[in-house]
Amino acid sequence: MSTPALLPGPWRPLPARLWLDGWWAVCHLALTVLLLGWYVTLFVLLVLGTALTPVFLTGVPLLLLARVGIRASQWVERWRQEALLGEAMPAQPVRVSPDARPWWRRWLLDAQPWRTGLHLLLVSTYGAVAAGVVVGLTGAALGALAAPLAAGGDLAWPFVQPALPMPVPVPVVVVAAVLLLLLVPLLARALVVPETAAARALLGPTRSAREAVLERRVESLTVTRERAVDSVEAERRRIERDLHDGPQQRLVALAMQLGMAQRALERDPAAAQRLLDKAHGTAKEAISDMRFVARGIHPPVLTDRGLDAALSALAASSAVPVRVDVDLDPARDGRPSATSEAIAYFCVSEALTNVAKHAGATRAHVEVRRDGDLLVLRVSDDGVGGACPSEVPVPAGVSGSGLRGLADRVASVDGWIHLDSPVGGPTVLTAGLPWDRRDGSGSRGGAR
Incomplete structure (x- = not known):
C-alpha cells in the first residue's frame, strides 16, 4: 500500500491525487474512533498501576497489563502511521551497552511506555475530536446525498424537522453535499498533521538514543578508518614487493641482455641474435608480470566490461x-558504483583463493544480485568448513585468512558481511554493499 507524505512539496501531484490520498487520512481518523476505548483503558491502567505500586506493590499487575497493551498499541500506531499516512516511524535502537539494573526495574521503569502512553492520551483527546469532526462531516455529506432519494420534492432544513418553514431545493442539497465531500479529505489531511508530528516525537527514538547511535557510529568509523589506513599501507607494501620480485627483476635481466647483445652485435651477430630473442622473451614475461600486478590493484576488465x-x-x-x-x-539498473564493484570483485577473489587453499572443496558457486539499494554477493563451496567463528568482523585472534581485510573493505562503505562456516561445511560468505555511492569526485559511480 503506497501513501504520500502528509506535507507534500510544491511539486507534488495534482489536487485530484491529493484529494484521493486524503481519504487515507479519513480512514486513519475513523479507525481512531474504534480504538478510542482501548487507548483510554490502557492509559488509565498505566496511571492507576503507577499510583498503586508504592502500596505494597498492588499496582504491579496493572502495570504489567498496561505494558503489554501499550506495546501492542505502539505497533498498531506505527502501522497506522505508515500504512495509512505514509509516515515511517523509526523504532528505538537496540541497546548495546550493558545495563546494570535488574531486568524487572528496566522493564518497569522504561520511559518508552510513558511516551507511548502520552501519545495514546493525545490520540484519545485531540485525535478523538478530529475524528468526530471528520466522521460527522462525512456522515452529514453522505446523508445529504441520500436524503433526496427519500423525499418527494423539496427538503426542509434541518432534514429531521420538516415542519420548519425552511424549504431547500434538492439540487442545492446535492451540491452542498458534493462540496462537503470535496473538502473532507483535505480537512482530514490537515487535522492529522499534528498527530503525526507527535507520533514521530513520542514513538520514535529519544534524543539520548539518537545520540548513542551516533556515538557508536563515530566509534565504528574511527576503528574502520584506522584499519583502512593499515590495510592501504599493507597493500602498498604488497605492491612494492610484487614489483620488486617480478617486473623489476625481469627488467634488470632485459637491460643486461640488451647490453650483451649490443656488445656482441659486431663480433658475433648470431650470438647477438640469440641474446635479442632471449631479451624478447624476458620482455614478454615482464609484461605478463605487470599485468598480474595491475590485476591485483584494479582489473581492467572490471572497468571495461x-x-x-x-x-x-x-x-x-x-x-x-x-x-x-x-x-x-x-x-534496467545501470551499474553499481565503482567502489562497490571493486570491493565485490576483491571479496569474491579472496573467497575463491581461500576455497582453493583451505576448503578442500570440489566446486564453488558465486551469486551476485541487486536487492533494493544493495549489491549482494554470495560465495559458497562444498568444502570442510570451519573457516572462522560465524560472524564477521573477524576476531583479533584470527590471522592469515584475509577475512579481516574483507570486513574492513566492506565496512569502509557502510556495507555488511557474514560468514557461515560450520565444521564439516558448507561455507557461505555473504556481503551487502551500497549500490549507488558518491565517489571522491562527487559523481555517481553507478552512472556510466
Whole structure:
C-alpha cells in the first residue's frame, strides 16, 4: 500500500491525487474512533498501576497489563502511521551497552511506555475530536446525498424537522453535499498533521538514543578508518614487493641482455641474435608480470566490461570449478558504483583463493544480485568448513585468512558481511554493499 507524505512539496501531484490520498487520512481518523476505548483503558491502567505500586506493590499487575497493551498499541500506531499516512516511524535502537539494573526495574521503569502512553492520551483527546469532526462531516455529506432519494420534492432544513418553514431545493442539497465531500479529505489531511508530528516525537527514538547511535557510529568509523589506513599501507607494501620480485627483476635481466647483445652485435651477430630473442622473451614475461600486478590493484576488465565479465575471468582462473550467476541488468539498473564493484570483485577473489587453499572443496558457486539499494554477493563451496567463528568482523585472534581485510573493505562503505562456516561445511560468505555511492569526485559511480 503506497501513501504520500502528509506535507507534500510544491511539486507534488495534482489536487485530484491529493484529494484521493486524503481519504487515507479519513480512514486513519475513523479507525481512531474504534480504538478510542482501548487507548483510554490502557492509559488509565498505566496511571492507576503507577499510583498503586508504592502500596505494597498492588499496582504491579496493572502495570504489567498496561505494558503489554501499550506495546501492542505502539505497533498498531506505527502501522497506522505508515500504512495509512505514509509516515515511517523509526523504532528505538537496540541497546548495546550493558545495563546494570535488574531486568524487572528496566522493564518497569522504561520511559518508552510513558511516551507511548502520552501519545495514546493525545490520540484519545485531540485525535478523538478530529475524528468526530471528520466522521460527522462525512456522515452529514453522505446523508445529504441520500436524503433526496427519500423525499418527494423539496427538503426542509434541518432534514429531521420538516415542519420548519425552511424549504431547500434538492439540487442545492446535492451540491452542498458534493462540496462537503470535496473538502473532507483535505480537512482530514490537515487535522492529522499534528498527530503525526507527535507520533514521530513520542514513538520514535529519544534524543539520548539518537545520540548513542551516533556515538557508536563515530566509534565504528574511527576503528574502520584506522584499519583502512593499515590495510592501504599493507597493500602498498604488497605492491612494492610484487614489483620488486617480478617486473623489476625481469627488467634488470632485459637491460643486461640488451647490453650483451649490443656488445656482441659486431663480433658475433648470431650470438647477438640469440641474446635479442632471449631479451624478447624476458620482455614478454615482464609484461605478463605487470599485468598480474595491475590485476591485483584494479582489473581492467572490471572497468571495461563490468562485474559479470570480471567474475567470470576470476572463475576461469580458479583451481576449483566455479559456477557464476550474476543477476544484474545494466539496461534496467545501470551499474553499481565503482567502489562497490571493486570491493565485490576483491571479496569474491579472496573467497575463491581461500576455497582453493583451505576448503578442500570440489566446486564453488558465486551469486551476485541487486536487492533494493544493495549489491549482494554470495560465495559458497562444498568444502570442510570451519573457516572462522560465524560472524564477521573477524576476531583479533584470527590471522592469515584475509577475512579481516574483507570486513574492513566492506565496512569502509557502510556495507555488511557474514560468514557461515560450520565444521564439516558448507561455507557461505555473504556481503551487502551500497549500490549507488558518491565517489571522491562527487559523481555517481553507478552512472556510466
